[in-house]
Amino acid sequence: MRVLVLGASGATGQKVVMQLVDKGIPTRIFIRHHATLQKEISTSSLVEIKTGNIHDFSNAQLQSLIEGCDVVISCLGHNLTMRGIFGQPRFLVSDSIRHICEVAALNNDKKLKIILMNTTAYTNKLLEEKRSFLERGIDTLLRLCLPPHRDNMKAADYLLLELGRQKASIEWVSVRPDTLVDHNIVTPYRVEASPTQSPIFQPGKTSRINVAHFMVTLVTDAPTWEKWKYQTPVLYNQEQEKEKEKK
Numbered sequence: 245m246r247v248l249v250l251g252a253s254g255a256t257g258q259k260v261v262m263q264l265v266d267k268g269i270p271t272r273i274f275i276r277h278h279a280t281l282q283k284e285i286s287t288s289s290l291v292e293i294k295t296g297n298i299h300d301f302s303n304a305q306l307q308s309l310i311e312g313c314d315v316v317i318s319c320l321g322h323n324l325t326m327r328g329i330f331g332q333p334r335f336l337v338s339d340s341i342r343h344i345c346e347v348a349a350l351n352n353d354k355k356l357k358i359i360l361m362n363t364t365a366y367t368n369k370l371l372e373e374k375r376s377f378l379e380r381g382i383d384t385l386l387r388l389c390l391p392p393h394r395d396n397m398k399a400a401d402y403l404l405l406e407l408g409r410q411k412a413s414i415e416w417v418s419v420r421p422d423t424l425v426d427h428n429i430v431t432p433y434r435v436e437a438s439p440t441q442s443p444i445f446q447p448g449k450t451s452r453i454n455v456a457h458f459m460v461t462l463v464t465d466a467p468t469w470e471k472w473k474y475q476t477p478v479l480y481n482q483e484q485e486k487e488k489e490k491k
Contacts, residue, residue, distance in 0.1 A: 246270045247463060248313040250298065250320050250340065253279035255426070256361060257319035259456035265290050267464060272313060274298060298340050299333040306347045315357045315463050316344060318399075321392070334391045338398035345402075349411050357469070358403070358416040359459050364443045364450075365393070366400045366420055368476045373438050382444055400476065409474055417462055417469070418476045421450035425481075430457045432482040439478050448480040455479060 247264055251257045252273035258281065264271045265288050272292040275281070285291055294309060298320075301309065310316060320337045333339065341360060348356045365383065367373045375383065386393040400418045407414065422443060433454045441448055458479055461468050 245315070245463075246272060246313045247315045247317060248272045248274065248310055250274050250316065250318045252285075252319065253281055254319050254321060256424070256452040256455055258282055258285060259453050260317055260319060260459055261285050261291065263456050263460040264463070267460065269463070272309075274309060298343075299336055301343070303343075303347050303350075306343060307350075310344060310348060310356065313356070315359065317359045317361075317459055317463070319361045321361075335395045335398060337395045338402055341399050342402050345407055345411070345414055348414055352413045355413050355415070357463075357473075358414065359462055360399060360403060360416065360418045361455065361459070362400045362418045362420050362476070363396050364420040364422045364439050364448075364478050366397055366418070366476065368404065368438065370404060371438055371476075376442075379442065379444050404476065415469075415473045417472050417474075419455065419459060419462075420476055420478045421452075421455045422448035422478070422480055423450065424455070425449050425451050427451035427453050430454055433458070434480050434482055435472075436478045436480065437475065440480070449483075450479045450481055454481060 247269055249257055249261055249264070249271060252261050253275040261271055261273055262282070262284060265285070268290065270290050272294060273285070274294045274296070276297065277295050286293070318337065318341060320340055341358070344358065367375055387397065403416050403418050407416065430453050431451065433450065435458065462472065
């Protein structure tokens with residue numbers, strides 16, 4: 245097995261790579277030019293480093309990038325700068341996921357699993373998830389004003405509503421963490437099919453290391469993959485529930 249991690253230099257991406265390496269899984273990572281990596285990643289014999297701008301890749305270049313990989317984990321995101329938020333490429337995540345699926349579909353003999361890191365702000369229309377009128381209004385405003393938010397929504401919509409289950413050679417999971425926080429160790433967390441609280445008015449917390457742990461579990465544990473494939477699971481840290489009980 246070999247895993248390709250996109251956005252591997254990001255806060256969550258590096259945690260994904262570290263957990264894959266800890267499990268002895270050969271990992272190919274794709275990062276921007278001049279991106280910085282933890283020493284444990286950059287010096288690991290299990291890690292193959294590729295650099296570039298994925299939105300500029302041709303079909304042949306992308307085919308070469310995913311060749312030999314059984315799983316693609318996307319932790320792609322926009323830099324939190326004015327240029328990163330409002331500059332090009334506007335649809336880095338959604339265009340990259342679409343392009344990968346289109347190229348992978350050309351090779352029907354090879355099955356590819358795709359794991360997308362998304363957000364609990366996404367509404368799964370097939371599960372008839374509901375948002376209040378005010379939440380829908382805020383979401384519309386965010387789509388209009390923040391291109392990265394719109395990009396994340398488009399990426400998940402592509403997997404859920406366009407790709408779906410129509411390509412036998414491609415399986416996918418779109419992971420929806422709530423408000424991301426930094427923890428140093430994996431802690432208990434729960435996985436839900438849909439949000440159990442409002443991502444706007446009652447947001448939960450999800451540590452990046454827990455997100456990484458769940459995505460790597462999807463890679464290494466077949467029953468977990470079978471349970472969640474073609475779905476959009478939501479992750480919450482359990483510690484927040486203990487805090488509520490104390491109050």
